[in-house]
Amino acid sequence: MNVVGATVGWLSDPANWTGPNGIPTRVGEHTAICLAAMAIALAISLPAGLYTGHTRRWAGLAAGLAVIGRALPSLALIGLVLPITQALDPDRGFSLYPTLIAMVVLAIPPILVNADAGLRAVDADVVEAARGMGHGEAGLLRRVEVPLALPVLLGGIRSAAVQVIATTTLGAIFALGGLGRYIVDGIAQNDDGMLFGGVVLVGGMAMTAEGLLGLLQRVAERRAAARVP
Amino acid sequence: MRIIRTLALGASLLVLLGACSTGGGSSPAAATPAASTGGASASDPVTKIGSDGFYEAKLMAEIYAQALEAAGYRVDRTAIGMGARKVSAPALESGQIDLKPEYIGSGLAFYEPGKQTGDPAANAKELQTVLAGKGGGITVLDYSPAADQNAFVVRKDTADQFHLVKMSDLTAVQSQLKFGVATDCPTNPVCAAALKSAYGLDVSGATKLSACDTPMVQALKGKTIDVGELCSTQPDIAVNGWVVLTDDKQTQPADNIAPLVRDDLLGKLADKAGFEKVLNDVSAAMDTATLTDLGKQVSVDNKDIAVVAKAWLQSKGLVK
Numbered sequence: 440m441n442v443v444g445a446t447v448g449w450l451s452d453p454a455n456w457t458g459p460n461g462i463p464t465r466v467g468e469h470t471a472i473c474l475a476a477m478a479i480a481l482a483i484s485l486p487a488g489l490y491t492g493h494t495r496r497w498a499g500l501a502a503g504l505a506v507i508g509r510a511l512p513s514l515a516l517i518g519l520v521l522p523i524t525q526a527l528d529p530d531r532g533f534s535l536y537p538t539l540i541a542m543v544v545l546a547i548p549p550i551l552v553n554a555d556a557g558l559r560a561v562d563a564d565v566v567e568a569a570r571g572m573g574h575g576e577a578g579l580l581r582r583v584e585v586p587l588a589l590p591v592l593l594g595g596i597r598s599a600a601v602q603v604i605a606t607t608t609l610g611a612i613f614a615l616g617g618l619g620r621y622i623v624d625g626i627a628q629n630d631d632g633m634l635f636g637g638v639v640l641v642g643g644m645a646m647t648a649e650g651l652l653g654l655l656q657r658v659a660e661r662r663a664a665a666r667v668p
Numbered sequence: 669m670r671i672i673r674t675l676a677l678g679a680s681l682l683v684l685l686g687a688c689s690t691g692g693g694s695s696p697a698a699a700t701p702a703a704s705t706g707g708a709s710a711s712d713p714v715t716k717i718g719s720d721g722f723y724e725a726k727l728m729a730e731i732y733a734q735a736l737e738a739a740g741y742r743v744d745r746t747a748i749g750m751g752a753r754k755v756s757a758p759a760l761e762s763g764q765i766d767l768k769p770e771y772i773g774s775g776l777a778f779y780e781p782g783k784q785t786g787d788p789a790a791n792a793k794e795l796q797t798v799l800a801g802k803g804g805g806i807t808v809l810d811y812s813p814a815a816d817q818n819a820f821v822v823r824k825d826t827a828d829q830f831h832l833v834k835m836s837d838l839t840a841v842q843s844q845l846k847f848g849v850a851t852d853c854p855t856n857p858v859c860a861a862a863l864k865s866a867y868g869l870d871v872s873g874a875t876k877l878s879a880c881d882t883p884m885v886q887a888l889k890g891k892t893i894d895v896g897e898l899c900s901t902q903p904d905i906a907v908n909g910w911v912v913l914t915d916d917k918q919t920q921p922a923d924n925i926a927p928l929v930r931d932d933l934l935g936k937l938a939d940k941a942g943f944e945k946v947l948n949d950v951s952a953a954m955d956t957a958t959l960t961d962l963g964k965q966v967s968v969d970n971k972d973i974a975v976v977a978k979a980w981l982q983s984k985g986l987v988k
Contacts, residue, residue, distance in 0.1 A: 525890035533892040534875075613883050614848075614875040614892075624876065627851035629754055 442631050446639060449632030460620070466640065469617035472610070473603050476539055480546035480599060488551040492558025492588070493580055501555040508548025513606050516541040517613065538610030545606055546599035553595025557588030589659040597652035604645045608637075618644070707946075708740030709938035718747030718765030720756050722880065723967045724816060724901065724959070725749070728769035730977040731954075732927055732947055738987035739946045753778050761803030766933040770795075772811055773921025775928075782857045784921035788815070791922055805931035809944055812951035814959040817923040818850075818858070818879065819900040819912045826894050827911040834914040838895065839868045847871050848893035850879035858921055859897075866917035901956060903964035925959075926951065953984045 621637025
């Protein structure tokens with residue numbers, strides 16, 4: 440039976456849309472994990488990137504992070520972290536926390552680097568003019584720098600989101616739920632329909648995030664262009 | 669920044685060194701054909717040996733490979749460790765490889781789910797019947813006394829707490845235990861269905877992990893699960909003092925090791941009987957206890973597979 444036929448068959452089978460291993464449940468789990476990872480990564484990298492970009496200090500930090508972040512294999516990171524988190528919580532510390540941590544580490548470089556670069560790229564003259572008009576540092580950030588840097592920043596968030604959505608599938612090796620479950624189980628059970636159904640779903644989710652954030656990015660671009668006189 | 673650059677250079681060098689020095693068994697001794705024993709002939713084709721990806725399959729493949737080389741046959745080891753049965757079985761059928769070590773029960777289940785039993789002779793016979801019609805004919809040579817079958821394992825403290833000795837003991841206390849089963853359990857007839865019908869165990873909510881693999885071991889060690897599905901020759905069992913629960917209802921298939929060889933290759937050999945004898949002698953000399961010990965040397969003590977294989981073959985007088 441060809442792969443396309445098997446996949447279409449699996450996706451259209453109503454039995455696969457119900458229950459704890461059903462598509463809605465797995466999509467929900469996957470979304471929750473990715474959102475949590477992105478939220479934590481944003482909480483860490485946004486303040487850091489905005490700080491270094493605004494003050495134009497620590498130039499090497501973003502560059503260094505970009506290199507390390509791209510080179511660090513998530514699977515290795517999961518393996519390293521697992522014994523530690525498992526000791527803290529035998530259930531979630533085995534399946535959830537290692538993957539969550541690895542995804543946060545994966546998401547930080549694109550967000551931080553883009554926040555930093557986006558702010559640095561804001562025209563120094565514009566910043567000077569705004570300072571001259573009496574804006575304090577915080578107001579400067581909020582009203583001038585971030586709106587102008589927003590497109591680049593959103594580009595970083597978009598990149599991070601897509602990578603996180605795709606890589607969260609690794610967690611299934613350690614019994615995590617989410618869409619990776621279909622890929623890992625599909626391979627083990629020799630079920631091409633499940634395997635490629637999972638692939639289609641992950642790809643679909645990633646492309647949806649890419650599309651939505653891309654839209655936001657274009658809106659931000661237009662508004663940024665409108666702001667600069 | 670210089671520190672970072674130095675570290676990066678150091679890391680790249682380490683990677684290069686690692687890449688160059690690993691590859692157990694990648695430097696075969698110059699195979700000068702043995703003085704004529706009526707055995708190997710210069711006209712014999714190269715035997716392409718493959719195996720599944722885990723250490724035990726690779727070890728057995730390497731042992732067969734070295735035994736054949738010592739007898740004067742030329743061997744190609746590239747496909748040792750090529751992947752799971754899903755990969756190695758088609759490779760054998762297509763001729764991509766000529767020989768692979770197989771576990772007769774699981775191998776049979778791969779082709780005919782449900783046909784495997786606890787009787788090795790029956791499994792071997794049935795597997796041969798199936799393979800006679802695959803890939804132009806594949807021969808199942810003699811199976812070894814050595815068997816590596818699915819084993820359900822608990823930590824010592826769990827065994828003591830619930831008085832667990834055999835699988836049947838699990839039934840009464842299953843709600844108090846967290847189970848870890850193989851990822852293919854739901855659809856594997858010797859797993860979910862067999863556990864239910866023989867022991868009344870419901871593993872539908874069990875944690876699914878790759879059987880016999882590191883995540884399963886780690887899960888059992890760290891108490892994420894209480895009952896894990898491992899392989900009976902797995903060194904982790906002895907190393908951690910775990911207890912193997914006896915499969916009293918014999919649900920798990922007898923998984924003795926036997927080499928599978930393509931008839932295509934056998935037909936081209938000058939001395940087919942001699943070739944088969946080399947492999948059969950190796951299989952006969954191996955047993956479960958030895959296989960467990962050799963496996964421990966490879967996977968726990970991290971000794972090189974080729975070195976361990978050679979030492980064992982020499983100790984048995986199968987190679988010089």
